[in-house]
Amino acid sequence: NKPTTTTTMVTKGALGKTKGANKMSLTMYRMLVAFILTFAFGAGYAIALQPTNSWRFFSYHPFLMMVGFVGMMGTGALTKKLGGYENTKLHGILSSLGYMFALGGFYVIYTNKNILGKPHFATSHGICGLVVIVGCFFPWIAGALFLHPDFGIDKSNKLYRLAHKWFSRLLILLAWFSCFAGLTKLTMEPIMLLGVGLPMMALVPYTLM
Numbered sequence: 001n002k003p004t005t006t007t008t009m010v011t012k013g014a015l016g017k018t019k020g021a022n023k024m025s026l027t028m029y030r031m032l033v034a035f036i037l038t039f040a041f042g043a044g045y046a047i048a049l050q051p052t053n054s055w056r057f058f059s060y061h062p063f064l065m066m067v068g069f070v071g072m073m074g075t076g077a078l079t080k081k082l083g084g085y086e087n088t089k090l091h092g093i094l095s096s097l098g099y100m101f102a103l104g105g106f107y108v109i110y111t112n113k114n115i116l117g118k119p120h121f122a123t124s125h126g127i128c129g130l131v132v133i134v135g136c137f138f139p140w141i142a143g144a145l146f147l148h149p150d151f152g153i154d155k156s157n158k159l160y161r162l163a164h165k166w167f168s169r170l171l172i173l174l175a176w177f178s179c180f181a182g183l184t185k186l187t188m189e190p191i192m193l194l195g196v197g198l199p200m201m202a203l204v205p206y207t208l209m
Contacts, residue, residue, distance in 0.1 A: 040071030050186035068101030069175035
């Protein structure tokens, strides 16, 4: 009997370890990235127009949260799955950009509530969002200081890497839930809810599992 072999593809220049057929192809990766980014920007814009079908200061909140948590962080998590030195660095850049977008969205909603004289963190959506924003700081700073492939002070620590991976994925999943919960505060239109909820659910196995 001839021995069987498996073929693995990663991004060009990747130097990390690969583990057989569990790595996605570069074509699949590009297709998923295109879908994630198109969905995040498109859905973010559509949500931002709810419920008045007009853009106002508040609109930046859902738009930036969708782009940050779904678009940038989702792509970052997907990129890390490819493995390798270059992909790990790109993962960090995308995740950091996502956090910056999300902080922008947090600033908008905080400022908007101040303008309207409304209380902060008075709903489950607001509390969930606060937990995510604060929680994301820890894997962000830990990834930069401890796990960066160039200067991380403990980048080979498997326990740190495992904790960073799953804590981050849990936070992203919670962020996606919060994004959808925020949508339900703006509209209960079935087409809108399905148009946002179903793609999110479909992306979870590819990005966060």
